[in-house]
Amino acid sequence: MNSRESLKNFILKVVQITPKDAQEIADAFRPIELEEKEFLLQENQVSDDYLYLENGLMRTFLYDLEGEEITIDFFIEDNIVFEITSFFNRVRSEANIQAITKCTGFRISYEELNTLFHDKPAFRDFGRAILVKEFIASQKRNYGMINRTAKERYQNLLMTKPQILQHSPLKFIASYLGVTDSTLSRLRKNL
Amino acid sequence: MNSRESLKNFILKVVQITPKDAQEIADAFRPIELEEKEFLLQENQVSDDYLYLENGLMRTFLYDLEGEEITIDFFIEDNIVFEITSFFNRVRSEANIQAITKCTGFRISYEELNTLFHDKPAFRDFGRAILVKEFIASQKRNYGMINRTAKERYQNLLMTKPQILQHSPLKFIASYLGVTDSTLSRLRKNL
């Protein structure tokens, strides 16, 4: 079995496209591996990775005014991972992207992405669909954060991304949920 | 002065493009007016409006599990307004978009947008830039909501969209900030 099968299937899930085109797009990606705690992107770099995460768990985080790490989002397998602002606008990133566990996947650069956009019109639809998908996820998260208690937010996270519980330290989850370590620890107790 | 001057300038701000192209794109949009409280989109409709808001204030909202209106976002003048999910994925909208004040602007349909994407490659970049811009705004909002108190969130909203204070009833703002009317009323008092 072709090692890019997972990526090909992901593409076919996202846009209507011929399997041949999907395969050719997938073939343009190159394998990448990240060790636990390795960075895909560090702040002040210009991101040049558009990554399909085949296996593993990642997070994106930044530092707040007090210098504390704030986890902004978790990425689980079978998703596209990249820092939209830095990647598309070619500006220095304010955020970091880090592997929580060992990760494997396939990546292309900004230049390669644009070449693909040009050569494969269907890939443009893919790119747009990913943007729309991520945007919707962000909006849903907004909504979920505002109108729920910390306990409900925690339960919701466990429903949607149960992998996190196994592999992520409590403090990443706490800052993602916008509560202190203590509060999250107490929430866990009442389950 | 051409009545679409504002839209043309908006396009020129967003992407590098010739003024001639920007003008031709702007000319493809058609004027639209909305009275106070009129809806641009109601839930269960498939959105067909990609709107440049030239003047006025709008909001998008939905109903929570208790049937209460939750304001998801405010739109101020000189911005693109549309419901991404419904518009791009051609599915029924869960959200409503409503004019808070009288609004004027220019709109195109989904079909017209795709024709423009085809005829004017530079407009594709515009479309993508708008998506990226909105996505970033959504992420920023996420971040701002999580790690700030209600008071800080309120102050931040007033800094970024002061128009809202003048025209929006308190309850819209309260649900946007994720607090009760009472709490927002008390916050206001302490300023």
Next chain:
DNA sequence: GAATCCGCTTGACAAAAGGCAAGAAAATGA
């Protein structure tokens, strides 16, 4: 002009979440 409705404010109390510090448990490393 009295009755009604709506938007907003306020008070009294309850619940949710945070701050801080101490300590237990787990991971790391020599």
Next chain:
DNA sequence: TCATTTTCTTGCCTTTTGTCAAGCGGATTC
């Protein structure tokens, strides 16, 4: 293995926010 560091839990008390109910003033309506 033992020592050290990091991660997580817990207790005590404070702050923030919510709930519920009452009240106020302006607009609308009959």
